[in-house]
Amino acid sequence: MMRRMTVVAAILLLSTSMLSGCMGLILARESIEELREPAIPSIRYEKISITQIWNTLEVQPYTNRSTFIVDDSTNRISIYLKVNFNWPALVNQSQFVRASLTDAEGIVQWQEDVSSDYEPTEKQLLPAPSFAMGEWVLNVEARGYGESVVNQIKDEFSIRVTVEKSCIQYPLEDSCF
16 A cells, blocks of 8 residues: 555656646756767867968068967867969069967967978977967968969968867757867
8 A cells, every 4th residue: 555655646746747837847858868869079170271362463462360269178279381482583582471370378389481382281289288278369471473464373372270179069969069
């Protein structure tokens, strides 16, 4: 008799809590959450890409300042640089690409000053033991020439900064948190 009373009390308690407004919603949500696949660790990439192609016979300056945030989820920062100067060496003295990456503490972590063709390179920055947290700045100054008549001779450069961050990927979600 006591066992039957306990079962009836448990069923009554469960049914009243499931049907009682907000408490019922909490139980329903928790039940659905139990059915969902678990979240998995993942990687998210944030990219800054800068490409400049000159197409005028006059020297054209170019500047760009881009920023990104580094936090405790940042695992690696990769910097890719490629430069092509197509004008003869006689003119080449006024062509350049200067790029630098400064951390949140104002310390330059990477820089290049290029005045001739520069084969594609990729530099990896790893936390040692951690990155400076906050806003990092990519500064680019450049100058080049080009032409648009034959459309064959153009100075150009590409810089890409890729920030790799750890995150948690939840099922049915497109973004990583």
